[in-house]
Amino acid sequence: EAQVTQNPRYLITVTGKKLTVTCSQNMNHEYMSWYRQDPGLGLRQIYYSMNVEVTDKGDVPEGYKVSRKEKRNFPLILESPSPNQTSLYFCASSTLTPWTGSNGYTFGSGTRLTVV
Amino acid sequence: QKEVEQNSGPLSVPEGAIASLNCTYSDRGSQSFFWYRQYSGKSPELIMFIYSNGDKEDGRFTAQLNKASQYVSLLIRDSQPSDSATYLCAVNYNAGNMLTFGGGTRLMVKP
Numbered sequence: 518e519a520q521v522t523q524n525p526r527y528l529i530t531v532t533g534k535k536l537t538v539t540c541s542q543n544m545n546h547e548y549m550s551w552y553r554q555d556p557g558l559g560l561r562q563i564y565y566s567m568n569v570e571v572t573d574k575g576d577v578p579e580g581y582k583v584s585r586k587e588k589r590n591f592p593l594i595l596e597s598p599s600p601n602q603t604s605l606y607f608c609a610s611s612t613l614t615p616w617t618g619s620n621g622y623t624f625g626s627g628t629r630l631t632v633v
Numbered sequence: 634q635k636e637v638e639q640n641s642g643p644l645s646v647p648e649g650a651i652a653s654l655n656c657t658y659s660d661r662g663s664q665s666f667f668w669y670r671q672y673s674g675k676s677p678e679l680i681m682f683i684y685s686n687g688d689k690e691d692g693r694f695t696a697q698l699n700k701a702s703q704y705v706s707l708l709i710r711d712s713q714p715s716d717s718a719t720y721l722c723a724v725n726y727n728a729g730n731m732l733t734f735g736g737g738t739r740l741m742v743k744p
Binding site for chain 1: 667674675676678679680682723731732733734735736737743
C-alpha cells in the first residue's frame with residue numbers, strides 16, 4: 518500500500534529534550550515536506566526537500582532541522598523543543614510535478630506533539 | 634507574502650443541498666490548485682486538483698477556476714453528513730513543488 522508513515526502518532530516531552538519525528542514514504546517520491554497545523558493558522562510549511570541531500574526552509578523553520586540522506590526518509594528534528602512547538606505535525610510527499618496526472622501530496626497520519 | 638484566503642465558516646447546509654466553498658489567492662503566477670478534505674484530527678486527503686480555467690467534475694465534486702479573478706471554488710452536490718469536514722484550498726506558485734494552504738472552511742451537513 519502506497520503510504521507515508523510518521524512516528525510517533527503522539528508525543529509528550531519536556532522543554533529542551535531533543536526529539537526526532539520520523540517520516541518514511543514507499544512511493545519513490547522525490548519531494549517531501551513537513552507542515553505544522555495550529556488552530557486559526559492552518560498548515561504552515563517548516564522544511565521541504567526536492568531530493569536526496571537537497572533541503573530548504575519553508576515558512577516557519579526556526580527551531581527545526583531536517584535531513585534527507587535517503588530518498589524514502591525525511592526526519593524532523595527538534596534539538597531543543599519549546600512549548601510554542603506544541604502542534605500537530607504532518608509529513609507529506611509527492612512527485613515533483615503534482616499537477617501532472619498524480620495525486621498531489623500524500624500526507625502522513627500526523628504527529629501530535631506536546632512540549633511541557 | 635503569497636496568500637490563500639478561505640472563509641473559516643462554519644458553512645452549514647442541509648443534506649442533499651449543494652455546498653459551495655470558495656478560495657482566493659494573491660499571486661497571479663499561480664499554476665495549480667488543490668482541494669483537500671480534512672476530518673477532525675486526521676490528515677488532509679486530496680479531493681481534486683485543477684490547473685485550467687473552467688470547471689472540472691469528479692463525481693459529486695466540481696472544481697471551478699477563474700484565474701482572471703484569482704478565484705477557485707469547490708461545489709459538492711447532494712451533500713451528505715459524511716461530507717462534514719474542513720476543506721483546505723492549496724495553491725502551487727511554481728516555486729518548486731511547494732503548496733501554500735488556506736486556513737480551511739469548516740462544512741457542516743445537517744441531516
